[in-house]
Amino acid sequence: MDLSLSDEQKQLQDAAERFVRDKYTFENRRKIAATEKGWLTENWAQMAELGWLGMAFSEEDGGYGGGPIETMIVMEQFGKGLVLEPFLPTVVLGGGMIAKAGSKAQKESLLAPMIEGKKQFAFAWLERQSRYNLADVSLKATKEGNGWSLSGHKGVVYNAPSADHIIVLARTSGSAREEKGLTLFVVDAKAKGITRRDYPTQDALRASELTFDKVSVGADAVLGKVDDAFGVVEDAVDHAIVALCAEATGCMDAINAATLEYIKTRKQFGVPIGKFQVLQHRMVDCFTNAQEARSMTLMASLKIDDKDSVVRRKAASGAKVQIGKSGKFCGQSAVQMHGGMGVTDELSVSHYFKRLTMIDLMFGNQQHHLTRYSNLAMAA
């Protein structure tokens, strides 16, 4: 057993730390969030140049042969800076599914340019009724000549406003909520019949509601096998969950550091408020929570490529439960210990708090994953 980073991984960590320090001061982030698309082309180009967009993919797919640990390292730093570039939807989800299920042609036309920073993706799975059930899909794809025609609705599709391609989870057969009968399609974001309603999210990202009205795609738009996408999707989402957990640990480190600094400097009753034992203990609990979050994230990152799908799924859900719990504790505590300042837009704490809150709601909250974990654990 060895839980230390290799030299290369340390270099990656340093580079990511540097990126965040240079590009994501809190004031810079505010400016980036206020731009039209909500992220910067130059930052994305730099991520491509640094090799981050390809690091987790195999060399034969045009990547640099890393894996979930590399993703974890970078995402953690992104969490510290509340980075806004669409790494998760494009690289982890989109890239991940193409690498896993894509044909050689798809890898060449989609994955290779993505690694170069020239293509972005959005993953459209959620629908109004889906809640956190990945199989609760009713957007329909029906055969149309050689190709397919897609009709239906997708919601809260992160990065849809910027994506070149939307990866759409559609029902090609089977009944509602059946895992069998789901198919993935790679659709040009500008295809005729797609209507988009864009909006910002609570945590300054961008997302859209998408309506598909008889959107025609060719047979080559199918990603993976027809009717058989569920496993690919579940696995990609579990990878995304682990990446989000890493982001959340970065957020927790940052919010804890900010709070520690604040309670050392803010004075009331003639002393720094950090002299009050109730705050000291709460601060200790914050650090303990962040430690547990980091441990579970590392565990999940190490297990997420396991051969056994039960191990993978338990790892992702287990980590997500921890992140939900710890993120809430650290977020709420940080706000509380900042007093009135904590509920203003002015300081970074409220922004970390909002991001941590939204991370809990992405791909299933703490309760959802506790149920999923307990079903898996009891079955074994």
Next chain:
Amino acid sequence: MDLALKPEHKAFADEVRAFARANLSPATKAKTFSGKHYDKDDHIQWQKALGRQGWLAYTWPRKYGGPGWDVTQRFLFENVLAEEGAPRIIPFGPKMVGPVIYTFGTDEQKERFLPGIRSSEVSWCQGYSEPGAGSDLASLRTKAVRAKDATGDHYIVNGQKTWTSFAHWGDWIFCLVRTNPEAKIQEGISFLLIDMKTPGVTVRPIVMLDGAHHVNDVFLDNVKVPVENRIGKEGEGWTCAKFLLANERLGIAEVPSSKRGVRSLKDIARAEPMDGRTLADDPAFTAQIADLDLQVQALEMSELRALSTMALGGAPGPEVSTLKIRGSEIQQRITELTMEAVGAYAAPYQPGLLFQDTNETPVGPDHAPPAAPRYFNFRKTSIYGGSNEIQKNIVSKMVLGL
């Protein structure tokens, strides 16, 4: 002892309900149930209607123009209004400075200020906190120096107040100021009423984490305040301040609105789809609602016990701090569970739907847009009115003798 309502109380509740239905603007009521923020008119129109009925200052004794209600009537009044979707009464006039004025003020002050509070003709805000004086309120530094000129005796006030809720709507602000820098810190404080139109008063908005604007910085720059605007003796402002804080803490348990919150959470759970059924069919979620429901019941009963002590002539004691602590935690838990009930559709941020009169449609279900912003915003409830840590310090010292 009896929990059941007497017939005359039932009739009273009906009267209040009929009044609310006749006088509360449908647009305001709709905002309550949709979670949209009220504007000044929503509050003032409603408060003026209550004022005309003699009900705005509903906790006041008859002698000062209140209705002289008993504890049960107040309880029913608050509950019925919450059920009907009335905005909460902005407390600074009728619940805070009004009682201070009729308890510590002179007859002239009572005549001058109480009518405008009872009618909601005059809006008030609370100038206690300062950048350096939050939990440690007594360390406040806003200075008031006595001076005299042709127009008479007055104070020249300099300093900064912060977190002043609704200062941007306020006609008057009641302030704690330091009149004697030499005295022991609590003894050098006086209670002043300041007309916000006086030259030297500047209000600057503070943006909250959800984008809302309720609180402000208030800068006081050589503000001239006539001596007759001081309540109580010079140096006795701390007595007024503490009297007011005890009243404030009772009010902010917010039981009626929490009951409404739990009801609406149940409605949302019944409306939110999940696996072909609804979230209300998920026992893991409904158990959390039930737990919250019970917490609200315990709080309500505790508040009733406190009110019943007061009805027998007792003053609200330090144990009301426990109501504030639990009340704030419960409000926060309601907003948290509501957001979790909404799930992924809590993510879209639609400020237009929260703060403005737009015809924008919600991205998700109608109940989604305010869910996350409310959760964020309601973190304030364990901070304002004396943070929960401070409340616990008070209970441990005053009640438990630690």
